[in-house]
Structures are given as structure tokens and as C-alpha cells.
Amino acid sequence: MIVLRGITKRYRAGEETISVLRGIDLTIEDGEFVSIMGPSGSGKSTLMHILGCLDLPTGGSYELDGMEVAKRSKRELAELRSQYIGFVFQNFHLLPRMTALRNVELPMMYAGVPRTKRRQRATELLYEVGLGDRVRHLPTALSGGQKQRVAIARALANSPRLLLADEPTGALDQATGSEIMTLFSDLHQSGMTIVLITHDPSVAAYAKRTIVLVDGSIVGEEVRE
Amino acid sequence: MNFGEMFMSAMASLLANKLRSFLTMLGILIGVASIISIVAVGNGGKRAVVNALSNGQTTNTIQILPKELVVPGLPQPGQVLSVSQADLDIAQQFSGVERVDYTITGQTNVTAGTHTINASIDAGPDYLNTLAQFQVIKGHMFQASDVVAARPVVLLSNTLAGKLFGSGNPVGGIVTIGGTPFQVIGVTASQQVNLFSLFLGSDYAYMPATTCQNLFPTWGITEMDVQTRPGVNQDELANHIVTALNVNAGDANAFETSTGFLTTVESTINRVTSILTLVIGAIAGIALLVGGVGVMNIMLVSVTERTQEIGIRMSLGATRTAILLQFLMESVMITAIGGLVGILLGTGVGVAVSAITHVPTFVQWPVVVFSFLFSAVIGVVCGLYPANKAARLNPIDALRYE
Structure with a gap:
């Protein structure tokens, strides 16, 4: 379970202080599929960075699985990312010189999973996302949709408690985008907690709950059945 | 991530830029090769001379020589x-x-x-x-x-x-x-x-x-x-x-025995070789210094080029230490491989000199081990700043870097 209470984030830009998040209160239950919508500059990326333990809030409290994250060291944040968080990015962010298999193995390598076990799990994950025949391919030999599937397999490698996706269909065409969204829906069906950041209402609609963020504050919430 | 994996990963990264890696190695390679070959030739020559001189040493003979013949130079007045x-x-x-x-x-x-x-x-x-x-x-x-x-x-x-x-x-x-x-x-x-x-x-x-x-x-x-x-x-x-x-x-210095003669010759050779070693050592040291600066420079370029990769690795759970060690490993491998090839090249030069001049060369293990360790240390020293720079990147900025 994720509990955010009064999360604020301020940056200093020269003399000025810019408030990007102005007191976010949000609870996400285990197994929920939540989308966060908002125009650019609304603070949704910053919110995702904080949720993904890439950044610390200026104020407030962030409870992840009962642990307080807001006051952690950089090393502890890296460990939290390794064990609890899986990232899926708009531009896939695969390492170009590594095969699909190696890319999926990478988070397990940092988590200290032994080689054979790692290789086996990475192969299984690639089969699960439908890339069983692309295991040895380099990212350059894969289509956009295939790259995003590798990225999803990689995000799932350490069995994270939270899957964070930042505009996962942003660089894909309509058809491929909906394939990827179907994959997210399937993952949600199997019990994965997913937080999706998007500015596209049709993508946000795949989630059961949509949070609308404007100017660093939550201004609306929609729950679907 | 264990040592073997870090090694393989660094190797893959070096092989991805073969020419660049080789050129970066060159400074270290030349420095080490010149140290190894000079020390080998110097020691070999010294040994050859001392062996040739002490061959004549027998148990029941004392050789006595005029000292002037031993220490070449202008004869002193009255010198024998x-x-x-x-x-x-x-x-x-x-x-x-x-x-x-x-x-x-x-x-x-x-x-x-x-x-x-x-x-x-x-x-x-x-x-x-x-x-x-x-x-x-x-x-x-x-x-x-x-x-x-x-x-x-x-x-x-x-x-x-x-x-x-x-x-x-x-x-x-x-x-x-x-x-x-x-x-x-x-x-x-x-x-x-x-x-x-x-x-x-x-x-x-x-x-x-x-x-x-x-x-x-x-x-x-x-x-x-x-x-x-x-x-x-x-x-x-x-x-x-x-x-x-x-x-x-x-004249209290007119004659001396061959034992004294040997000692004198040996100390003269030692003096000459130690001056030579010092000069060559200084040149090799400069080559190594320049090589080390080259390594640091390339590592800084590499860190900048791979900023996004660093961000991705951090988002996947890499700690600062893991990033630091990754780049340090690459830098150490450049200099260590450069050192290793330099040792082989230097030994080869020694063998070639030996074949041409008929003076045996003598490669000393301590010098080889020292050269290798020294080049690895250069890798650590020159890689530390770039690797630390990589490790201190903010993951968010690194991810956004294009």
C-alpha cells in the first residue's frame, strides 16, 4: 500500500522558489491500477519521481509498504528502487549495446540474483510479454512495441510491488499503443499495482481510477467500474 | 554484481569502442614497454660484464692490476x-x-x-x-x-x-x-x-x-x-x-686486486646504469603521466556520453557504488591491459636487442609485477574522478539527458 500525506516539492531557481507539488494526499491500495493525468507542468512527472524513489519530497510523508521513504539516504533509495519499483519509460530506455535478455537481467544483476537464476527468469519474462523469439536481439533490431515489451519485462524482473509507467504509449502508434495498454491491463488482472502517468484520456481510461493533477495539486478523481 | 560480471561488462564496453580504447591504452603501453626493455637490457649487460670478469676467478690465483687501467681517465703524474x-x-x-x-x-x-x-x-x-x-x-x-x-x-x-x-x-x-x-x-x-x-x-x-x-x-x-x-x-x-x-x-693507489677491480667495474656499471635508468625512468614516467591524463580525459568523455545510461542503471536499482565501480573497472582495465601489452612489448624489445647485440637481456619479475601493478594503480587514480562524477549524477537529470 502507498500512502502520500501532504507531499510538497519545491525547487530553487535562482532567487525564486518554484513549488511543483503543493500538498498531495493520495492512497493507492495493493493491486490498484491508477492513472495520473494532467497537462505538462502539472507536476505529474515529479510525482512519479517521488513515487519511484528517484527523488525525495521537500515535505510530507511517503509510506511505501509501511516504510517511511521521505527521509532515506541515496543508497537506501537505490535499494528501494531495486526491490520495490519497476519503471517503464516513454522512450523505452533500453541499453543499446545489450541484448533483450541482458536488458531484462540488469535489475536482477544489481539486486544480486545469481547468474543462472537471473537468465532463466529473464527468458521466462520475455516469453510472457510475447518476445520468446527475440531474446538475443539488440534493441536496434526491435520495433517500438517490442522495445516497450522488453522494457516491461525488465520492470517486472525483481517482482516489484509497484509498476510505474511514464507515458508508455507516447512513442508508439495507436495500434501498438493499445497492445501495450492491454498488456498493462493483463498485469493488473494478475494483481500488479500499477501507476500510469499520461496526458492522454484514452490511455488513462484503461485504469480503474484516474487522478487529475493541475498546478501541483489534485483537482479531481474518477473511478470506473 | 560480482567481480567477474563487472569485468565482463567493462570488457564489453571497451570492445564497443575498440579504436578509442586502444589509443587510450597507448600511452601506458609505451611507458611500461620502455621501462621493461631498458631495465632488461641494462641488467643483462651488467650481468654479462660481471660474469665475463668473474669467469677468470679461480681459487688459487690472485690477479693484480695497475689501478689506472681499471678507472679510465687521464693518468695522474707518477701514476703506474x-x-x-x-x-x-x-x-x-x-x-x-x-x-x-x-x-x-x-x-x-x-x-x-x-x-x-x-x-x-x-x-x-x-x-x-x-x-x-x-x-x-x-x-x-x-x-x-x-x-x-x-x-x-x-x-x-x-x-x-x-x-x-x-x-x-x-x-x-x-x-x-x-x-x-x-x-x-x-x-x-x-x-x-x-x-x-x-x-x-x-x-x-x-x-x-x-x-x-x-x-x-x-x-x-x-x-x-x-x-x-x-x-x-x-x-x-x-x-x-x-x-x-x-x-x-x-703511490697508495697504484695497484689493486681483481676482486677490487670487479667491485670497481661493477660499481662503475651500476653508476652508469642507474643514471640511465633514472633518465629513462623519468621519460617513462612522463609517458605514464600523459597516458594517465589521456585515460582520465577519455573516461570523462565516456561518462558524459553515457549519462542517460547511468540514469537508466540508477532507475533499475544501481547504487552509486555500483556505478562508481563500473567506470573504475573500465579505467583500470584500460591501463592494466596497456600495462600487460607493454610488458610483452618491452620483453620483445629486450629479446630483439639481445639477438642483435649478443648481450643477454634479463627481465626481472619484480619489475614486471611492479609495472603491472603500477599501471593498474594509474587506472584507479585517473579513473576515480570520472567514476565519482558518474556516481554522483542525479538519476532524474541523468535520465532526461539526451
């Missing part, structure tokens, strides 16, 4: 340049002395038929332990009676015999030395590595000392060989004789 008959007589008077011989060294033309070669002439007794390097390979050595009678007989070195007689048998032939015909009675092996070949070349002739004295009365006796009786304290006797000779010469 050669051994005189009086000196030989002084040595003969000591009770522990069995017999006193002497050798003469000079340089003159040797003629056989139409061939004339300028060769070194060594003259001495019929048998001397110190002349063990004169291995007779054809014919025979002259007899004691030849020395007494001052007969014109000579042994030629293998190379000299070849130059004078071609492929024909020189033994029994006639050569003219100083206007006198000599009968060639034997051929000695021309050793390529001994003191004589190093300083005088491998063309030499050996004749009875008496014959040489009659023919070239102006040549001085260069060495006194004192054979001692069994059970005599040689060092003590040698000191007594040298002291007596010095008193006679009126």
Missing part, C-alpha cells in the same frame, strides 16, 4: 700504468706465493697471405686459470718450453682465423705479427660475451708472454697473476702484496 719486472720480483718474495705470471695486452696487425686484420694481442703463460675463456677448439696450447724459449707460436680466435684463412685449416699456417712470422698452433673459441669481446672485439691472438715482450718491448704488462700455495689466506696475502707494490711505487 703497467706492471714492471721489479713488481713481479716483489710478489715472488712472499712465502705463500707459488709462482708469478703476467699477461700483456696490445693491439697490432696480423697478416696471413693477402689478409691483414687489426687484432688484439694477448700474451701470457702456457697455462692460466684466468685464461679459461681461451677454449682451444683446434690444435693445442703452447708448452712451458715455448714460453721459456720465446718461440713465435700463436693461437688465433675463431673469428680472426676465419678472416685470415677463410674456410681453410689455420693450424700449421703462418701469420706475420710485427714483422715476425708466427706458426699458428691452435684456434680458440671466440666467446661473444666476455670482457675482451665487449671492449676489444672478438679478433684476438694469444702468444707466449716472452715472445711478445721481445717483439713489443714497449707494451706494458697489464696484469700480474699470482698463484698461491695451498692453505694460504688469499685475501690477506693479496693485501700484503698490493701494499708492498704500492709502497714500491710510492
